[in-house]
Each structure stands twice: as structure tokens, then as C-alpha cells.
Amino acid sequence: MTIYQSFNFINKLVTKSPVIYQVRWSVWPPMYVRPIPRRENQLKLINEEPDKFKELTFSPIIAAPNDHNASNFYDPFLRRFVNVVHRSGRKAEYEDMIREVMYLIKKKQLAEWRAADTPEKKAKFELDPLVLMKKAVANVKPVVITKYIPKGGVTYSVPFPVLDKTSEYIGMKWINRAAHDHPKPWRAIHVPALVREFIFAFNGEGKAIKQKYDLHKLAETNKAYAHYRWD
Amino acid sequence: MLTTARCVAKRSSLSLLKRFMCSPTNSVTSSISMPPEKPIIGTFEPIKKDIYERLFGVNGFEPVAVELFEVLDDKSIMVRLPFIQLLEYIEKTDFDRPANRYILWGRQGAGKTFTLNHLAYWGYLNGFCLVHLASPRDWLDEPAEIEVSESRPGRLDFPLNAALALRHFKNQNSLFLSKSELKVSQKYTWSLREITEQGEPLVNVIDHGISRMKHASDCYAVLLKELKIAANNNLCRLMVLANDVNLFYKKPLVKHADGRVASVEEMTLARAFMKMFKNDWKNGLFVGATYVNQSHWKNRLTPYYPKALLTDRGWEDFDPFIPIKVENYSDMEADSCLDYYTDKMLLQRPQSKTPEGREEIKAINARNPFEMYKFCSNL
Numbered sequence: 202m203t204i205y206q207s208f209n210f211i212n213k214l215v216t217k218s219p220v221i222y223q224v225r226w227s228v229w230p231p232m233y234v235r236p237i238p239r240r241e242n243q244l245k246l247i248n249e250e251p252d253k254f255k256e257l258t259f260s261p262i263i264a265a266p267n268d269h270n271a272s273n274f275y276d277p278f279l280r281r282f283v284n285v286v287h288r289s290g291r292k293a294e295y296e297d298m299i300r301e302v303m304y305l306i307k308k309k310q311l312a313e314w315r316a317a318d319t320p321e322k323k324a325k326f327e328l329d330p331l332v333l334m335k336k337a338v339a340n341v342k343p344v345v346i347t348k349y350i351p352k353g354g355v356t357y358s359v360p361f362p363v364l365d366k367t368s369e370y371i372g373m374k375w376i377n378r379a380a381h382d383h384p385k386p387w388r389a390i391h392v393p394a395l396v397r398e399f400i401f402a403f404n405g406e407g408k409a410i411k412q413k414y415d416l417h418k419l420a421e422t423n424k425a426y427a428h429y430r431w432d
Numbered sequence: 433m434l435t436t437a438r439c440v441a442k443r444s445s446l447s448l449l450k451r452f453m454c455s456p457t458n459s460v461t462s463s464i465s466m467p468p469e470k471p472i473i474g475t476f477e478p479i480k481k482d483i484y485e486r487l488f489g490v491n492g493f494e495p496v497a498v499e500l501f502e503v504l505d506d507k508s509i510m511v512r513l514p515f516i517q518l519l520e521y522i523e524k525t526d527f528d529r530p531a532n533r534y535i536l537w538g539r540q541g542a543g544k545t546f547t548l549n550h551l552a553y554w555g556y557l558n559g560f561c562l563v564h565l566a567s568p569r570d571w572l573d574e575p576a577e578i579e580v581s582e583s584r585p586g587r588l589d590f591p592l593n594a595a596l597a598l599r600h601f602k603n604q605n606s607l608f609l610s611k612s613e614l615k616v617s618q619k620y621t622w623s624l625r626e627i628t629e630q631g632e633p634l635v636n637v638i639d640h641g642i643s644r645m646k647h648a649s650d651c652y653a654v655l656l657k658e659l660k661i662a663a664n665n666n667l668c669r670l671m672v673l674a675n676d677v678n679l680f681y682k683k684p685l686v687k688h689a690d691g692r693v694a695s696v697e698e699m700t701l702a703r704a705f706m707k708m709f710k711n712d713w714k715n716g717l718f719v720g721a722t723y724v725n726q727s728h729w730k731n732r733l734t735p736y737y738p739k740a741l742l743t744d745r746g747w748e749d750f751d752p753f754i755p756i757k758v759e760n761y762s763d764m765e766a767d768s769c770l771d772y773y774t775d776k777m778l779l780q781r782p783q784s785k786t787p788e789g790r791e792e793i794k795a796i797n798a799r800n801p802f803e804m805y806k807f808c809s810n811l
Contacts, residue, residue, distance in 0.1 A: 273784075273786070274789070301810070304809045308502075308503050329781065330780065
């Protein structure tokens with residue numbers, strides 16, 4: 202797989218028009234307000250903007266998205282990651298898979314943490330799987346991306362700035378793809394592979410991190426084409 | 433995350449053989465420590481490593497529970513109400529009377545197997561002779577090897593499973609066997625040249641079964657018979673523990689060579705063990721735990737009452753028995769369990785240590801021990 206092929210999806214991603222909250226074709230009348238499913242956000246609104254809260258109290262509300270909930274253990278990061286990993290809309294199944302990944306990460310880290318003899322060695326381990334996954338994705342996030350711009354019969358890959366949200370999506374995608382990069386049946390091996398890739402990415406190693414460095418290198422070499430962004 | 437497939441892990445013949453080969457030696461080196469006089473509900477009783485290997489090293493806890501011990505890096509069992517009830521019953525028992533039968537019943541994941549194994553641990557410390565059947569599924573559904581019996585034509589032998597059961601018995605009772613002087617009550621002829629004479633020690637029968645796997649099934653049947661006789665003669669106090677007893681009363685999956693489904697009566701091991709269900713012997717007790725699968729929403733409402741699980745035939749076999757219900761955790765027990773998980777680093781998410789998070793864990797899982805572990809394992 203060449204570098205150009207592997208970055209193809211970024212191009213598709215960036216050229217796609219941004220999704221705006223639907224107004225014209227929405228089933229909800231315009232007076233309906235967007236929901237605030239999380240309890241902490243509700244409390245924030247009550248404490249900081251009591252007037253706005255008073256307005257919202259008796260206004261009709263749009264139904265909350267069905268993958269939100271008010272649990273203490275709900276995490277938007279995990280939801281985003283499931284959205285990246287899942288196939289054919291089978292989100293519940295893949296949520297279970299991610300839970301197993303988290304369990305195995307914790308099991309592995311705890312075993313190694315117990316085996317470490319000095320406190321300095323122990324300090325290196327991150328035992329909370331969610332924190333580990335977040336840091337791993339943060340390590341993989343690219344600072345800059347490239348896009349294909351055709352100019353005079355030649356296609357240049359031009360460095361572009363990237364939004365934080367997009368960059369996180371790319372990081373998740375790379376980790377998933379690195380785990381996915383083995384022959385069929387991938388579902389049986391995917392869970393341990395994901396565990397391995399997360400721990401690699403947390404320590405700054407592995408395929409996903411290499412992909413980030415490759416992209417940065419490409420952007421650096423093609424710095425001279427940067428003006429094609431607006432010309 | 434812990435799928436049901438892993439709960440009922442398929443035991444291949446290879447893994448059985450591996451367990452058989454790797455089982456610990458039966459050296460008597462451990463120093464016995466007595467548990468506290470009055471166990472307190474909700475406290476965790478640690479099992480010593482050498483005793484754990486002797487009692488449950490070959491067979492005992494389910495794979496999920498073994499994994500739990502591995503993750504927590506600690507092997508301990510919580511003292512629950514049914515265990516204390518059992519101890520009270522045993523205290524009041526007159527052992528000159530026919531043996532009492534106890535049936536542990538309750539929802540899936542409520543802790544029936546753990547209670548049974550806790551009693552096995554207690555029995556080991558208090559000098560009982562243990563006959564412990566951890567998974568009858570190995571005999572009834574997926575035996576490692578099937579052979580036609582030579583001594584009793586028409587019956588099926590499972591040599592590898594029988595040898596494993598004998599090894600399990602020998603491991604569990606190594607301390608008891610070294611102290612007691614149990615003798616064989618009659619002459620047994622295994623083949624032309626292999627004979628166990630009357631008055632030889634009972635260990636010879638076990639050793640013969642382990643070394644000559646072809647006769648292992650018969651040896652296990654003889655062992656149970658001899659133990660019954662010894663208990664009747666006040667030579668030992670017997671504790672028979674059987675997990676998943678209701679599996680004996682369902683249709684087995686084992687088949688004859690011609691494709692007929694074998695009945696329980698036709699399997700040497702199962703037939704011999706089912707004789708312990710009756711109370712035609714004294715100086716001992718029988719404790720059985722039921723098995724019910726409620727892991728999926730499709731079978732969430734399957735009845736878990738002993739009448740439904742044991743069926744009419746089982747009910748007749750066990751009647752009269754003492755039912756002991758194993759309930760989900762009480763509020764105090766659930767708190768104790770969560771404290772234990774926090775202490776052993778299983779709970780890592782900061783939200784899970786707040787009062788609100790703990791309440792949520794308890795409420796979502798209905799304080800079911802297994803469900804709570806499943807939920808906590810990824811936090």
C-alpha cells in the first residue's frame with residue numbers, strides 16, 4: 202500500500218460538504234429546541250444561565266439521539282470511536298467489542314504493573330483503559346493533512362490545515378486500520394489486535410504512529426505547493 | 433464483553449489431557465489454617481495458594497471465575513448467607529441418620545458454584561472426605577473419549593474423564609487419605625492379572641485407575657461404592673458436592689456407535705455418581721447446585737426453580753431435600769463487593785468511585801454478582 206492510497210479517504214473527507222443541522226427537511230417544526238441529554242450540561246445551564254433555562258422549561262424539545270444516554274459512565278469519545286469502528290449499523294455489537302478491548306487493555310496493564318518492581322517503572326503504566334485510549338488517539342492525531350489538487354494536468358498533494366475534530370477522526374481511523382491489517386477472518390483477531398495497537402500508540406510506537414510521521418513528512422516535502430490552496 | 437461462549441468454554445480432549453498432565457503433585461506440605469469461628473456476611477475469605485491448587489487446580493471454578501482471580505491477583509470468596517445457612521444445618525445434623533440432601537438454587541450468576549466451592553474449602557479444612565463433581569457437562573455432553581465397557585456390555589466408559597476425576601479426588605483428599613486407613617471391602621478383578629484383594633488400601637484402586645485408564649471408569653464407580661460403605665461404618669465423614677445436578681435429568685448428547693442417544697443409566701460414571709443422590713447411606717451430606725442459562729434476552733425468563741430444573745424424575749430422586757436459595761447481593765454485600773473491586777484496582781474510572789456511580793452499577797445490574805463483575809470489568 203503506497204502512502205498516496207492510504208491517504209485517499211482524507212481527500213474524500215475534506216471535500217465533502219460540512220453537515221449542517223437540517224432545517225428545510227426536518228420533521229420537527231422550527232420552534233422545537235435541541236435537547237440537552239447530559240445531566241452535567243443541564244446543571245451548567247441552570248447555574249450559569251438561569252434566564253435561558255427558564256425560557257427552555259416550557260418549550261417543546263426535539264427527541265434526543267438514540268445513542269446518547271444519561272449514564273455516569275457515558276463518554277462521547279467512546280461513542281465517536283464506535284462510530285468509526287462499526288459496520289452495517291450494528292453499533293450495539295461493536296460497543297460490546299470495544300468493552301472487551303477495554304477489559305483486555307486493563308488486564309494486560311494491571312499484570313505488567315504488578316510485575317514491575319520499582320515505583321519508577323510502575324509510574325509508566327496507565328491503568329485506566331479509557332485514559333489510555335484517549336492518549337493513544339491523541340498521539341496519532343496528525344497536525345497537518347494533504348489534499349490532492351489538480352493543476353495543469355498534474356495532481357499535487359498540497360498540505361492543508363486540519364480541524365481538531367477531523368484530526369481525531371483520522372487518528373481513530375488509523376488505529377482501527379492498523380488493527381484491521383491482517384488476513385481474514387478479521388473479526389476473531391480484531392479484539393487482541395486493537396488492544397495491541399492502542400498500547401503501541403500510547404507508547405509512541407506502531408503502524409498508526411508511523412502513518413502520522415509519513416503524512417507529516419509528505420506535507421514537509423510539499424511545502425512549496427502550499428499556495429495551491431488558494432491559487 | 434464476556435460473551436456466553438466463554439462462559440461455557442468447550443473443553444477439548446487435548447485441554448483435558450493437558451490439565452491431567454499438569455495437575456499438581458500430591459505432596460502433603462501445607463499447614464492448615466482454620467477459618468474464623470463465626471464467618472461474617474460480606475467479608476472476603478482468602479484461599480491459600482497451595483490449597484487452591486489442591487482443591488480446584490484440576491477442576492472447580494468456571495473459566496470466567498479463573499480469569500477473575502487472575503485479573504484481581506487474589507483468590508478469595510465472599511461469605512454469603514447460603515453458606516452460613518449450610519453451616520448451621522451441618523451443625524445441627526445428626527450424622528447417624530440418613531444423609532441430608534441440599535439443593536442450591538437461584539438465578540444465573542447469583543453465586544451457586546462459588547457457595548459450593550466455599551463449602552468444599554470449609555469441608556477440606558474440617559476433615560471431610562470430599563467427592564466433588566465440578567462439571568457433569570464433561571460426562572454427559574462432551575466427553576473426551578468414548579469406549580464401550582468390557583466388564584458390563586452395553587455401557588459406555590469415558591477413560592480420560594474418569595482418570596481426571598480420580599486425579600481430582602486424590603488431589604483434594606491427599607491429606608485425608610494419608611491419615612485414614614480405608615480398606616477395600618471385597619476382591620475386585622480388573623483383568624486376568626490385575627486384581628485388588630480384600631483388605632488392600634483404597635488408594636490402590638485410585639492408583640490403578642490413574643495408571644490403567646481403560647479401567648478408570650470402573651475404578652471410579654468402585655471408589656464411590658467403597659466410600660459409601662466406609663461412611664456407613666463410621667470410618668470417614670463424606671461430603672458429596674455436585675455442580676449442575678439438573679443436567680443429569682436432561683437428554684444427554686452422548687451417542688452410541690450406532691447413533692442411538694445414550695441414556696444416563698448407560699454411562700458408567702454418571703450411573704455410579706447418581707447412586708450418591710439417594711439417601712441410603714449415612715454419616716455425610718450431599719450438596720447439589722443447579723444450572724440455569726439466562727444469559728440471553730431470549731432465555732431471560734426461563735424458570736430457575738428446582739421443580740422446573742430437576743424435573744419429576746429428579747424431584748423423586750432427591751425428595752426430601754432442603755432447598756437453599758442463593759439470592760443476588762444485598763445492598764451491604766454489593767457495597768462490600770465494590771469496595772473489594774476498588775481495593776484490587778479493578779475499578780479505574782473515576783466515576784465508578786463516586787456514590788452516584790456506585791448506585792448506578794448496583795441498580796443497572798440488579799445487584800447480580802456476575803453481572804456486576806461483567807459491568808465493572810471494563811470500567
